[in-house]
Amino acid sequence: MSMELNQSDILNPMEVLNDWMKEVSEAEKQPNPNCFSIATTNQEGSSNVRMVLCREINIVDGYVVFYSNYNSTKAIELAYQPKCSGVFHWDNYGYQIRIKGYALKSPHDESDDYFLSRSLGSQVAAWASEQSNSIGSRKDLESQFDKALKKFNIERKQLAINDKKLPRPPFWGGYRIWIHQIEIWLNQNNRFHDRLLFQRDLSLKGNAYISTQGWTKKRLQP
Numbered sequence: 001m002s003m004e005l006n007q008s009d010i011l012n013p014m015e016v017l018n019d020w021m022k023e024v025s026e027a028e029k030q031p032n033p034n035c036f037s038i039a040t041t042n043q044e045g046s047s048n049v050r051m052v053l054c055r056e057i058n059i060v061d062g063y064v065v066f067y068s069n070y071n072s073t074k075a076i077e078l079a080y081q082p083k084c085s086g087v088f089h090w091d092n093y094g095y096q097i098r099i100k101g102y103a104l105k106s107p108h109d110e111s112d113d114y115f116l117s118r119s120l121g122s123q124v125a126a127w128a129s130e131q132s133n134s135i136g137s138r139k140d141l142e143s144q145f146d147k148a149l150k151k152f153n154i155e156r157k158q159l160a161i162n163d164k165k166l167p168r169p170p171f172w173g174g175y176r177i178w179i180h181q182i183e184i185w186l187n188q189n190n191r192f193h194d195r196l197l198f199q200r201d202l203s204l205k206g207n208a209y210i211s212t213q214g215w216t217k218k219r220l221q222p
């Protein structure tokens with residue numbers, strides 16, 4: 001565990017996110033060490049936050065990836081306002097990392113590859129759920145799952161064997177959050193914590209954000 005944050009030691013804050021994620025994941029002390037919250041904004045200007053799972057940290061380009069339903073509430077909000085923010089928190093370690101960035105859908109082939117890596121049950125569930133829409137009952141939800149099984153000629157017992165792969169639903173895929181601000185927070189005694197804030201300018205080039213200047217950094221008071 002890091003004991004203190006030294007400004008001069010950290011050139012790329014994405015390395016810290018990656019190192020902390022690795023450290024916490026390898027310890028296997030929590031079920032979803034890769035979870036983080038993502039906050040979006042709706043057209044009325046109100047914020048909305050929920051947990052998602054971080055599936056990739058790109059240190060060089062400075063983005064993180066999560067997967068979701070492209071018709072969900074979060075997706076509608078990200079289409080309206082791609083500026084979003086998130087927080088990772090590992091309480092056992094006294095680590096917090098806050099990010100602000102711009103969301104862009106992942107390239108199709110990357111989403112395809114990730115979808116293929118999911119269990120058959122998770123693949124069926126992605127097809128079966130109109131995420132964020134209402135439904136009458138749990139029974140109705142189960143019948144949507146059954147319909148998806150039927151659509152792909154899958155028997156329930158196959159779910160345990162995991163012997164089939166489905167195509168990725170067109171309404172499901174990844175988001176890259178291109179980070180322009182990241183704050184690394186380390187717990188210290190007497191609530192006199194370490195906070196380092198890193199910022200960079202990003203400009204959109206095609207389907208990616210480019211930074212020409214790199215990261216600037218400053219220390220914040222706790």
Ligand SMILES: Cc1cc2nc3c(=O)[nH]c(=O)nc-3n(C[C@H](O)[C@H](O)[C@H](O)COP(=O)(O)O)c2cc1C
Pocket residue numbers: 032035048050051052053054066067068069072073074075131132
């Ligand atoms: C630990 C945890 C991890 C989650 N991971 C994801 C995820 O990776 N993708 C996702 O769409 N929803 C995930 N969810 C569910 C979301 O929190 C949320 O309920 C769902 O995405 C619908 O959000 P929305 O209606 O705001 O779009 C996760 C929930 C928890 C508690």
